[in-house]
Amino acid sequence: MSDLKISGLHKHYGSFHAVKGIDLEVPSGEFTVLVGPSGCGKSTLLRTIAGLEEASAGRVEIGGKDVTWARPRDRDIAMVFQNYALYPYLSVYENIAFGLRARKVAAGAIDKRVKRAADMLGIAPLLQRLPRELSGGQRQRVAIGRAIVRDALLFLFDEPLSNLDAQLRDDMRVEIKRLHQELGRTMIYVTHDQIEAMTLADRIVLLRDGQVEQLGAPLDLFERPATRFVAGFLGSPKMNFLAATVTEGAVVLSDGTRLPLPPGRKVREGQAVILGIRPQHIAMAGAGALPGHVRVAVVIELVQPTGSRVHVNMPLGGTSIIAEFAAHDVTAPGERTTIDIDMNRAILIDPQSETVI
Amino acid sequence: MSGLPFHRRHDVRLALRYVVAVALVLVFVFPIYWLFTMSFKTPDEIFAFPPVWYPRAIQFNNYRVLFKDGDAATVGNSLILATVSTFFAMIFGTVAAYSLARFKTGGENLAVWIISQRMMPPVAIVFPVFLFYVWLGWVDTYVGLIILYTAFSLPYVIWMMRGYIEDIPLELEESALVDGCTRWAVLWKVVLPMARSGLFATAVFTFVFAWNDFLFALVLTRTEVTTYTVQVTHYFGGQSNFWAKIAAMSVLGTIPVFVAVATMQRYLVRGISMGAVKG
Numbered sequence: 242m243s244d245l246k247i248s249g250l251h252k253h254y255g256s257f258h259a260v261k262g263i264d265l266e267v268p269s270g271e272f273t274v275l276v277g278p279s280g281c282g283k284s285t286l287l288r289t290i291a292g293l294e295e296a297s298a299g300r301v302e303i304g305g306k307d308v309t310w311a312r313p314r315d316r317d318i319a320m321v322f323q324n325y326a327l328y329p330y331l332s333v334y335e336n337i338a339f340g341l342r343a344r345k346v347a348a349g350a351i352d353k354r355v356k357r358a359a360d361m362l363g364i365a366p367l368l369q370r371l372p373r374e375l376s377g378g379q380r381q382r383v384a385i386g387r388a389i390v391r392d393a394l395l396f397l398f399d400e401p402l403s404n405l406d407a408q409l410r411d412d413m414r415v416e417i418k419r420l421h422q423e424l425g426r427t428m429i430y431v432t433h434d435q436i437e438a439m440t441l442a443d444r445i446v447l448l449r450d451g452q453v454e455q456l457g458a459p460l461d462l463f464e465r466p467a468t469r470f471v472a473g474f475l476g477s478p479k480m481n482f483l484a485a486t487v488t489e490g491a492v493v494l495s496d497g498t499r500l501p502l503p504p505g506r507k508v509r510e511g512q513a514v515i516l517g518i519r520p521q522h523i524a525m526a527g528a529g530a531l532p533g534h535v536r537v538a539v540v541i542e543l544v545q546p547t548g549s550r551v552h553v554n555m556p557l558g559g560t561s562i563i564a565e566f567a568a569h570d571v572t573a574p575g576e577r578t579t580i581d582i583d584m585n586r587a588i589l590i591d592p593q594s595e596t597v598i
Numbered sequence: 599m600s601g602l603p604f605h606r607r608h609d610v611r612l613a614l615r616y617v618v619a620v621a622l623v624l625v626f627v628f629p630i631y632w633l634f635t636m637s638f639k640t641p642d643e644i645f646a647f648p649p650v651w652y653p654r655a656i657q658f659n660n661y662r663v664l665f666k667d668g669d670a671a672t673v674g675n676s677l678i679l680a681t682v683s684t685f686f687a688m689i690f691g692t693v694a695a696y697s698l699a700r701f702k703t704g705g706e707n708l709a710v711w712i713i714s715q716r717m718m719p720p721v722a723i724v725f726p727v728f729l730f731y732v733w734l735g736w737v738d739t740y741v742g743l744i745i746l747y748t749a750f751s752l753p754y755v756i757w758m759m760r761g762y763i764e765d766i767p768l769e770l771e772e773s774a775l776v777d778g779c780t781r782w783a784v785l786w787k788v789v790l791p792m793a794r795s796g797l798f799a800t801a802v803f804t805f806v807f808a809w810n811d812f813l814f815a816l817v818l819t820r821t822e823v824t825t826y827t828v829q830v831t832h833y834f835g836g837q838s839n840f841w842a843k844i845a846a847m848s849v850l851g852t853i854p855v856f857v858a859v860a861t862m863q864r865y866l867v868r869g870i871s872m873g874a875v876k877g
Contacts, residue, residue, distance in 0.1 A: 291772075291776055292775075292776075293772050293775065293776070312775070312780075313772075313775040313776045314775060314776070314777070314778045314779065314780070316776075318776060319776065319777075320772075320773065320776045322769045322772070322773055323769070324767060324769050326767070326769040326770050326772070326773035328770060328788065328791070328792075329792075330791045330792070330794075339774070339777055339787075340776075340777030340778055343774070343777050343778035343779045343783065343787075344777075344778040387773075387777070391777070397776075
């Protein structure tokens, strides 16, 4: 059974078309992440699901019930907001209990549920404090507590971690993933951060200009992107894109470098393509080239250590490509070296349609 | 002063600042002091020359007369009119302000149009209102003045509350809507507590407006709901002025406002500065 079904959803703001006919079905218990660059309509879509925005056209069903025109309170949803949305004049306890009180839950049950949620999130000692006495991470826990205490059918998260610093963001990400495993509830999570999307999602819905660009399991999208946009959006550092032409069964870059054609691609002789290579699929040349790998001589341009890994820029095919190596492989800028490119995992993109061949 | 060492210059500047501050306080406080002491003076002391700076003995005769003649009841009238009209103006004004702030009711210009009502001089409408009230039979009634004060305060309340409400993060309200509140519950449980300082500050000013009103009360009351501001003028006679009564009545009229401002001071300062930051 699906907890959420969206069909033909449109949202206009005056002349601006924010959501352009989205169809989406979210199975019960799934963690779905809506991801995309800012302005892609992901937050609008989430807010329309919540009933905070009215759909211009289309239909929203939650738990099999048409709620397109229902008020937010009648949708059986709980939501965590980006800025926590805690009431500054209420204690942590009352903040968590707010939704239960609004729904006239019995006092005994409220107490039990608030304490259970607080225990789950490790904020039990903070229950009597006011929000201003909490750190950012603690506030976000309280905001999550407010949602999970509600026991709703659908949990919505609107960029809940974007106000936290990097370290805290990592911790809270783990926390949210753990909560999903414990509660087993359907969660829909909006983020512009592709790492959050990759790590949290059972399924990613990648949005662009108000439309679904691609939808699938995180690894699917990473390994088999449907378009240049998807290939470029997921993965860090970004995928390298090189203009090339198919000549005599090889991919020839603009500087004349010949690389073998990735297997199983339907291309014609002389066709212009864009070659996509992930930085992780480039390695320092080892003892012997692996099958499907091609060896290329390059000059190191720039080195950016990140700790265990190092990002290295080098010119290839008339542009600067980036590769990710193990830290101990590092060479200095200006040094000549050879690299192995895994052509089996490279992709070819049609420059006109920008779709993957 | 440039010849003085730095810390001396600093001391001199500080001393000057205190002198100016004390002088200003004296200028503002003296009339109030004079009013209060006069209300306790005997007629001889009031007219004495050179002036008597403080009464020799505190005597309440001036007040006793006001209560005996029933004149003090006019303070009660003012209190009823100001309190009830403030109550209604705050309720209707806050709801209207919420609508303007969150639903953009009437577009961008309605709010400006509403506040422009406030800029109209009361004297321009008092006579049409008088004729209308005669027709309705509302002259010299509580209802008549309460409705007029409420209507006259509404633009101010709407304008101020709209600013305060716009300052409340929208997410707080949205979160409450998702959590199970209706719009009315959001207004009650989220908007009012969040705008509490602004609410009190606005209420105090609205109260003071109705409390200090003279023109409407003069034209629209006769004997039944005379307010204290009108009553005070009855003590100015063609031949002589009853200074003792004037002083005592004015003190009675000052006390409620003084109490209101003193108890709400904490909110007043915060409320006013909230508006200031908003701009």
